[in-house]
Amino acid sequence: MELFAVPDLPEIQPGDDIAALVRERVDLRADDVVCVASTIVSKAEGRHANLEDFPAGPRANELAARLGDISGEEKDPRFAQAVLEESTEIIMEAPFLLTETRFGHIGVNAGIDRSNVPGADLLLLPKRPSESAERIRQELDADQVVVTDTCGRPFRHGQRGVAIGWAGIHASRDWRGEPDRDGRELGVTVQSVVDELAAAANLVAGEGAGGTPVVVVRDFEFGDHAGSDNHFRDVESDFVRQALRQWSFDH
Incomplete structure (x- = not known):
């Protein structure tokens, strides 16, 4: 798998066509995954x-x-x-x-x-990042688009790339029912593919003034797995969120 940043993108203004700017700079393949920073999606959509x-x-x-x-x-x-x-x-x-x-x-x-x-x-x-991803995907004539952001993680220092919208790709791939290397059946493993692609893209995109907001992932293969678009936990299964609702900061 190869990742590379789209070079020389200008400062994005409201109404700019992100897909056209990318097409001018890169010859995309049909199965490329195009990871677009939410910052420029928001700018193009006038979310200032x-x-x-x-x-x-x-x-x-x-x-x-x-x-x-x-x-x-x-x-x-x-x-x-x-x-x-x-x-x-x-x-x-x-x-x-x-x-x-x-x-x-x-x-x-x-x-x-x-x-x-x-x-x-x-x-x-962006108001509806997956709709933004779908629109960019159609305008790019590409198979897969992920809208990325950066955020912190519980229990760890620092921020990393995450997916907040996606189109043409499932959010996760399901390994449950498949064997591990010892032949044991996997019972809980569901891999958040769009988050992993977003994190990999963020390594290439960089941060700060030198950041490049669009990264192409080439030769990624989803594989022969069941896919799911469940990405954000619902409250009933999010026990950390339930606990935080009962917690108060003592200062």
């Missing part, structure tokens, strides 16, 4: 925002005041309001805001970005 677009309500003022008290730094309640409006649930409200976005992804601050946003204060995640 300013803090004044989110006048703070009582709940946002409460959250910002508490976070400011914990950190010792003043927090803008308008940012807390933006997080509230982009979320369906606040899972943790201290010492940071961990939320569920409207499309099911769980991350800090609803995934709102405050860096690399020329001319605006905030960049919101």
Whole structure:
């Protein structure tokens, strides 16, 4: 399997055709997986925002005041309001805001970005990333597209690439019922393929000012496995989330 970044992409503006910009720079094969950073999807979809677009309500003022008290730094309640409006649930409200976005992804601050946003204060995640992936896939005439983001992981330091939208590929491949090397039947192994592709793409894409937002994965083979589009755990089977609902930060 080979991964390479699409070179020389310009700063993406609202209304830009990401697929056309990629096609101008790379000769794609039909079975390539094109991994696109959510940042440029959001920019093309006009998901820029300013803090004044989110006048703070009582709940946002409460959250910002508490976070400011914990950190010792003043927090803008308008940012807390933006997080509230982009979320369906606040899972943790201290010492940071961990939320569920409207499309099911769980991350800090609803995934709102405050860096690399020329001319605006905030960049919101795409509203429906899998629909964005499908649109890019059709415009590219490619088989598979993954929209990626970076987020932290429980129990580990640092961030890594994850998939928040995908099209033309199953989110996971199911190894249950297949034998291991000793002939034992696998009972629980379901591999999150789109997350693994997103993480691999993020190694090539890089971070910060030198980042390249589109990576092509070539010669990846899904294999002869059952596939599933279940990606975000439902609340009934997410025991960590259930526990966090009962936990409170003691400061």
